[in-house]
Amino acid sequence: MTESPPNTLTSPSPLPPADLPAVHATDPSLSSQPTQQPILESAPPATPPLASPFPVTPALLQPGTMVIGRSPEHSLLWVGEILGVLPSDGAAEGDVWYEVHAWGSHQQCALFRRQWAPGYYSLGGGYVSYNKRASKRAAEIVELSHGQIAAAGFEMERSRGNRGSHLPPSLCSHFASGSDGCHFYEYPDQKEDQGWIDLEVFIRTPISQVPRNVPHVPLLRVHTEKLQDDGTRKFKTRTVINGKQVPREGLSVATRLCPPKAVRIVLQIALDACKRRGVDLSLQRADVVQAYLQAPLPPDRPPLAAISPSDHPDHGQFLWVLRKAVYGLPDAGKVFEDFLTSVLRSFG
Known part of the structure; x- marks a missing residue:
């Protein structure tokens, strides 16, 4: 039997966001004609950032609350559901941490079209999949501080066929271009x-x-x-x-190499035998990209x-x-x- 993966991660790991377009300064064109002095005008007041349609209050969030979290170390915005408040271990007042069930989407389409579902580990724990029907597998649980929550209290909108859920349109419009340097991930x-x-x-x-x-x-x-x-x-x-x-007529598809699972079993048996006999055996592996x-x-x-x-x-x-x-x-x-x-x- 394979061991279950740890139920708590520090944060979902994303890809870094795409590079922002460079801003180039243009020099004024040179001209022999006399130039007119510009009329100085008062600069218009700066436009304040739009407020989140689902702002986060200082009050504790209850289990079942949907949130959008930030992971600044990965420049990531992600969706999750509050499961509970983690016990305080002497942290500063107001520094509250939650246990969150991470949601995700395998789609790369526009944000308002993506279908989201809770994250569950695949069999063996090597991958994370998003499937509402995978509740018997280990849920992907992460920790999130109250200060890194960008929006809270919204309801996911179910898509047709109950295959997933959509973010509310107001949230999609607000976070389509990111928030505080964080963005929803994209696949490479x-x-x-x-x-x-x-x-x-x-x-x-x-x-x-x-x-x-x-x-x-x-x-x-x-x-x-x-x-x-x-x-x-x-x-x-x-x-x-x-x-x-793909037409299969005339194709030879039979292989003779040993399946990878069988190779891993044989190697594990060899390692266990060497360990019992006190033999120092090290193995190295290579991955062909x-x-x-x-x-x-x-x-x-x-x-x-x-x-x-x-x-x-x-x-x-x-x-x-x-x-x-x-x-x-x-x-x-x-x-x-x-x-x-x-x-x-x-x-x-």
């Missing part, structure tokens, strides 16, 4: 796309130049959040192909054109003729296995 789609370019995964081809007999299969974005060893979360994007629409994308497709494989994700600039104008074993292809595992075997054999 650009990093994933750059990896595809660096590894030359595809040939970018105008739609009109792709033969009609070449299958066109859409690409999808898969958003995940991986729990780190220090209790923070890492946001990750994986671009995959819709394998259900975008592993499948390293493996070239066989030259005799039928060509396949991928439709870029709907949020990509190429969508509707270019097709991506695949050159590498994209995640989601029925034969991606077999192609990567053959590639790995050839590389290992080249080492002797």
Whole structure:
């Protein structure tokens, strides 16, 4: 059995916010014509920041209260539900801490369209998923101080089909551009796309130049959040192909390598045996970044054109003729296995 992850984290871990656009100062143009002296006018009064539609009062928040919290160390805004007040351990007066059930969304659309749901650890505790039907799993619990609450007391609006909930429109309008340097997180789609370019995964081809007999299969974005060893979360994007629409005729998909779970079991048995015998054994592991994308497709494989994700600039104008074993292809595992075997054999 796998051990349950700790029920309390310091804060959800986001990605840093996107860089703010640089402000460039322009020099006045030089002219030989005499310039008119400007008429000095009194500067208009500064516009005060808009007040939150759900302001936070000094009073203690009750269990069940929905809040938007700030995590300044990660420049993050996030949604959560108050579970209770943490016991005071001599902290300064007014410095109240709450136990909060973190909510989240795997969607990257506009803030007012995102569907939110409570966070639960996946089986094994490696990932956090947001699903109203996952109540039997361990909830993602975080700590939040009263001073880091940006809004409180609102009600989530249920979406159709009860698959999630939306933030109230007034909150979306207020926090769409962030608050005090904190923003709602975004998944690193650009990093994933750059990896595809660096590894030359595809040939970018105008739609009109792709033969009609070449299958066109859409690409999808898969958003995940991986729990780190220090209790923070890492946001990750994986671009995959819709394998259900890929023709399987003539493809070899059988693999011969040992499944990763079996390898981990054997290694754990070896470590336990060495520990009982007093043998000092250390193991090291390596992670291959975008592993499948390293493996070239066989030259005799039928060509396949991928439709870029709907949020990509190429969508509707270019097709991506695949050159590498994209995640989601029925034969991606077999192609990567053959590639790995050839590389290992080249080492002797």
